[in-house]
Amino acid sequence: MTAGGFDGVERRGLMFVLSSPSGAGKTTLSRMLLEREPGLKMSVSATTRSMRPGEVEGRDYFFVDKQKFETMVEQGELLEWATVFDNLYGTPRAPVEAALSAGQDVLFDIDWQGTQQLHQKASVDVVRVFILPPSAADLEKRLHTRAQDSDEVIRGRMSRATHELSHWAEYDYIVVNHNVDDAFAEVQSILKAERLKRERRTGLTEFVRKLQRQLEK
């Protein structure tokens, strides 16, 4: 799991997790990160929920039925999985392992249950970021402006928000999404700083040795 360091120092790939109550802005921030951050690949989850207008199979999710999802669980094909809003969601293992071994970082839009499972499996490689909405009224407004769910589904998402929120303290970083450009800048800074962490930079010893040899000449 060695990522080509952008400054010539090899490092281990990391798993960058964004969680939030539904509607706080994870999908928006994920898309911005993927557009602007080279070396970052989205983990596309499998889900039993139905496709929303505008969603694309294989880009937003792999849409599967319950039977197929259960087979994936039985065959150990999922790195983590959980039930959210009465639907099943899970992270296919193979693409994550392939991306990490090809030297890429992986971005996850998963809930607190999945984050806990990933952290148990690979704690040092997992960076957990929780996105907060500025207020409950903003959250509800965003769910309505997204215009992809019925009023009943939105009510369900709002009532679940309290539960999702209660897990905020299990995360390494908290970003309040008032303004999308500011929130994006914060998330991007977290990624940049985490990429520079000494413990991930497997090539540092060799790099410093080389520097020392140069200095001794």
Ligand SMILES: Nc1nc2c(ncn2[C@@H]2O[C@H](COP(=O)(O)OP(=O)(O)O)[C@@H](O)[C@H]2O)c(=O)[nH]1
């Ligand atoms: N544990 C887990 N949660 C997931 C996965 N994929 C998506 N989720 C979470 O499921 C929740 C519902 O996702 P979705 O139906 O797309 O609605 P959204 O909240 O509007 O993005 C969100 O909290 C996602 O982060 C996954 O593979 N594993």
Ligand SMILES: Nc1ncnc2c1ncn2[C@@H]1O[C@H](COP(=O)(O)OP(=O)(O)O)[C@@H](O)[C@H]1O
């Ligand atoms: N800072 C923001 N201010 C206003 N609207 C936002 C902001 N961030 C996201 N949105 C909008 O809120 C809605 C929900 O955002 P989305 O990224 O789909 O949230 P999530 O993936 O967390 O459910 C979308 O319509 C999105 O364009």
